[in-house]
Amino acid sequence: MASHEGTHEEFHYHAPGLQHQFEDMKQQEESVSIGMWMFLVQEIMFFGGLFSAYLVFRSRFPLAFAEGSNHLDPFWGGLNTLVLIVSSLTMALTVFYAQRGNRNMQVLMIVLTMIFGATFLGVKLIEYTDKYNNGLIPVTGWNKRIKDTGASEHTAETSPAKDAAFVLPLVETRTSAAESATHEIHPNPKGEFQWNYGSHVFDYAIEKEKTSGKAYLTQSERIGYFSNGAFDPNKYRDKIRIFFYIYFVMTGLHALHMIIGLGVMVWLLWAAFRGTFSSDYYAPVEMSGLYWHFVDIVWIFLFPLLYLLGRHFLHS
Amino acid sequence: MQNVDAIGSADLTGPTKTNYLSNGFTLKSWLLTKDHKRIAIMYLITISLFFMAGGLYAATIRLELLTPDTDLLTSATYNKVFTQHGILMIFFFLIPSIPAVLGNFLLPIMIGAKDLALPRINLLSLYIYWIGGALTVYALLQGGVDTGWTFYTPYSTTFSNSYVMAVGLGIFINGFSSILTGLNFIVTVHTMRAPGMTWFRLPLFVWAQYATSLVMILGTPVIAITVLLLAIERTVQVGIFDPAIGGDPILFQHMFWFYSHPAVYIMVLPGMGVVSELISNFSRKKIFGYEFIAFSSIAIAVFGFLVWGHHMFVSGQSIYAGMVFSFLTMVVAIPSAIKMFNWSATLYKGSISYDTPMLYGLGFMGLFLIGGLTGLFLGSLGLVVHLTDTYFVVAHFHYVMVGGQVIAYLGGLHYWWPKMTGRMYSEFWGKVSAMLVFIGFNLTFFPQFILGYQGMPRRYASYPAELQVLNIFSTAGASVLAVGFIMPLIYLVHSLFYGKKAPDNPWMLPGLEWRTSSPPPTENFEKMPVVTWEAYEFGEESGLDLDEARRRESVTTVS
Numbered sequence A: 001m002a003s004h005e006g007t008h009e010e011f012h013y014h015a016p017g018l019q020h021q022f023e024d025m026k027q028q029e030e031s032v033s034i035g036m037w038m039f040l041v042q043e044i045m046f047f048g049g050l051f052s053a054y055l056v057f058r059s060r061f062p063l064a065f066a067e068g069s070n071h072l073d074p075f076w077g078g079l080n081t082l083v084l085i086v087s088s089l090t091m092a093l094t095v096f097y098a099q100r101g102n103r104n105m106q107v108l109m110i111v112l113t114m115i116f117g118a119t120f121l122g123v124k125l126i127e128y129t130d131k132y133n134n135g136l137i138p139v140t141g142w143n144k145r146i147k148d149t150g151a152s153e154h155t156a157e158t159s160p161a162k163d164a165a166f167v168l169p170l171v172e173t174r175t176s177a178a179e180s181a182t183h184e185i186h187p188n189p190k191g192e193f194q195w196n197y198g199s200h201v202f203d204y205a206i207e208k209e210k211t212s213g214k215a216y217l218t219q220s221e222r223i224g225y226f227s228n229g230a231f232d233p234n235k236y237r238d239k240i241r242i243f244f245y246i247y248f249v250m251t252g253l254h255a256l257h258m259i260i261g262l263g264v265m266v267w268l269l270w271a272a273f274r275g276t277f278s279s280d281y282y283a284p285v286e287m288s289g290l291y292w293h294f295v296d297i298v299w300i301f302l303f304p305l306l307y308l309l310g311r312h313f314l315h316s
Numbered sequence B: 001m002q003n004v005d006a007i008g009s010a011d012l013t014g015p016t017k018t019n020y021l022s023n024g025f026t027l028k029s030w031l032l033t034k035d036h037k038r039i040a041i042m043y044l045i046t047i048s049l050f051f052m053a054g055g056l057y058a059a060t061i062r063l064e065l066l067t068p069d070t071d072l073l074t075s076a077t078y079n080k081v082f083t084q085h086g087i088l089m090i091f092f093f094l095i096p097s098i099p100a101v102l103g104n105f106l107l108p109i110m111i112g113a114k115d116l117a118l119p120r121i122n123l124l125s126l127y128i129y130w131i132g133g134a135l136t137v138y139a140l141l142q143g144g145v146d147t148g149w150t151f152y153t154p155y156s157t158t159f160s161n162s163y164v165m166a167v168g169l170g171i172f173i174n175g176f177s178s179i180l181t182g183l184n185f186i187v188t189v190h191t192m193r194a195p196g197m198t199w200f201r202l203p204l205f206v207w208a209q210y211a212t213s214l215v216m217i218l219g220t221p222v223i224a225i226t227v228l229l230l231a232i233e234r235t236v237q238v239g240i241f242d243p244a245i246g247g248d249p250i251l252f253q254h255m256f257w258f259y260s261h262p263a264v265y266i267m268v269l270p271g272m273g274v275v276s277e278l279i280s281n282f283s284r285k286k287i288f289g290y291e292f293i294a295f296s297s298i299a300i301a302v303f304g305f306l307v308w309g310h311h312m313f314v315s316g317q318s319i320y321a322g323m324v325f326s327f328l329t330m331v332v333a334i335p336s337a338i339k340m341f342n343w344s345a346t347l348y349k350g351s352i353s354y355d356t357p358m359l360y361g362l363g364f365m366g367l368f369l370i371g372g373l374t375g376l377f378l379g380s381l382g383l384v385v386h387l388t389d390t391y392f393v394v395a396h397f398h399y400v401m402v403g404g405q406v407i408a409y410l411g412g413l414h415y416w417w418p419k420m421t422g423r424m425y426s427e428f429w430g431k432v433s434a435m436l437v438f439i440g441f442n443l444t445f446f447p448q449f450i451l452g453y454q455g456m457p458r459r460y461a462s463y464p465a466e467l468q469v470l471n472i473f474s475t476a477g478a479s480v481l482a483v484g485f486i487m488p489l490i491y492l493v494h495s496l497f498y499g500k501k502a503p504d505n506p507w508m509l510p511g512l513e514w515r516t517s518s519p520p521p522t523e524n525f526e527k528m529p530v531v532t533w534e535a536y537e538f539g540e541e542s543g544l545d546l547d548e549a550r551r552r553e554s555v556t557t558v559s
Helices: A025-060 A062-070 A074-099 A103-133 A177-183 A200-212 A219-224 A233-273 A283-307 B027-031 B036-064 B075-094 B097-111 B119-142 B155-159 B164-191 B204-236 B249-266 B269-282 B290-306 B319-347 B356-379 B381-387 B391-421 B427-453 B465-498 B546-550 B552-556
Strands: none
Touching: A025 A062, A025 A219, A025 A233, A025 A283, A025 B164, A025 B204, A025 B249, A062 A200, A062 A219, A062 A233, A074 A103, A074 A233, A074 A283, A103 A233, A233 A283, B036 B075, B036 B097, B036 B119, B036 B391, B036 B465, B075 B119, B075 B164, B075 B391, B097 B119, B097 B164, B097 B204, B097 B269, B097 B391, B119 B164, B155 B204, B164 B204, B204 B249, B204 B269, B204 B290, B249 B269, B249 B290, B249 B391, B269 B290, B269 B319, B269 B356, B269 B391, B290 B319, B319 B356, B319 B381, B356 B381, B356 B391, B356 B427, B381 B427, B391 B427, B391 B465, B427 B465
């Protein structure tokens, strides 16, 4: 039985939850804290890979990204942001009450945190369902299949036929995705990714180029949106699809971390209910809190980068 | 009882105490253990199996390359063979090797702790390694992958008909094993050091593991996300790497190499840590430039993240990017050079004993020198255009990875074998196989520098007929190298049953790991040490009994 050189004490008081490899709780708390921070650092690197992919494609195709972003509903995104921030508050309060050994308040705060977390996921479900219904999931077959009933297709409000020389189209700017989503029903027999909302951001940029003489398209865009010198809506759609691919991978991975967070909360709730945590031993609550705050802060970055692009392009 | 005043008095006749090996014989006591030493032994067995599997693939490659024609294998099969050689050796052997085996075993002992900070995370790391490895092996048995270990798009996403997803998933899972080990080491070095064990009294092996752990934590998640994106794109055929839909295949290369370059530092830094131990201890001289070596490990870890573009000089990245990466590649060589100079200075006027571990340590110095210098050739913009994707590159990375880390790993394994197993291996056979490894290695890979310079492309099953002679040398060398690798397997296992029982301190050295029994008890020390001496102190201040040291020959010479 290992003991410190020079001490003659036989009896050591072990704080509840002290693991065998540690000398005292302070060492244990310090260790798990550094451990959790290191874990969060690697999580940052994990999401960082996606952020760098986002960076590359947004800097190449800003108009397509703005176009796609305009069709994410900032109401739901904003609501989710608020929900997560409040859930971080309730999580911080959980730690606060755990430090004071207040079992009932701990449990209440954990339950509230879980409710907010579930709300976040519910809102994401609403958003994803909307994308499914409108053919905005990037994978063929993963969107709602709508049979082609032969009814008149939504007349192109956007680009001219690809053979014609480039003509500035006459369009009205749309205000919200909700409006455009309810008006026309486009056939989608294969459940493909479809872009039926025109190219308003692109049109706006072209117009600004003509009127101001300054460049509003990147070099990549001058190649990437055009075929044979004419605007190619299919190529434009491809870049918008990349936006939605990145949107789904990033928010999907974030939602997965949220689900894991809820799992952690379930365990924490069970442990808190049993009165495990007190002023002597509350590190697990603190560490769970760190994880929760991390998931929150990833969303804080995701929301503006995905939802708030190019809002100033269109009249609101 | 350990008495720090007379660590030389090896008690070989006393009653056998419980050690970590005899503390429980059931399968459950091993599979559910929290003991870092048992986890290290389980890693040792597993990575040895992967090394043999990767070695079989290597043998197949060398056999095919005996003749200029594609006669032994079809090109399609050859693609799978070199891919799988790379994947097994890199992800399942080299990256875990020293950290998971020697690091896991020794790190807590070297800092005077009972265990790592997070033993259950350590066990989880092992389980994840087994799961990732099992999935990958399963995929290889089903038909394998042929994309090259680099998985370049769009071949891997769109055109390859092999098990990219399964192997990718195996690598993804395995990455978490790496991350958790690194995380554990960082926490442990920060919080578990014994009283008196300050940062600058740490053995340089610990500094090297710490630097490696930084790379593991920061780099591995990036390969994880890259492989994930690759898998998604392969499954749904939509993604960011396919140029037909607006994606960028070079983005894959950037993301891939952003991890895979630091990964090669994971595959050399631990080896350098071992070599610091070997050179100092077998010269019986305090290492020269301790702080320089310690900080150079950190510098390599940091700068290693800035040079990934040197794998992409001919990929179409801008010439300005090429210039920056080339310059930084030269810079990252400097800390490694600092180590080489410090090791050389340590040898100077040292009392050198040419035991097996020292032979490996010296071998590392020579082979890493060649490997490192040829890396500089490859980092020069002018030369790299001629040498890219030739056997010159193959020779370079085998010199640093095999001539470097594998040789250091073998050296460390021999050095710490008495501590880990409580047995002495056969010094004669150790020396013989060290020489065979050195000779075989050079015979295998030196001709490949010449072959590459003469234009032999890598990853091809055939080559121009005039290059056959050098290829034959290379294959002949590979057979010698194979013998050199197989021999330790035999005599080390033999020593487990018939080897002389090892004393606590068979090499008569001052390190903390030599102040506990061989093998150590489960809690590492009977009494937790209080450190009052500097690292690598060979004088009496460290408690080393010099008379015993002079009698060392009679204690350790075994047949």
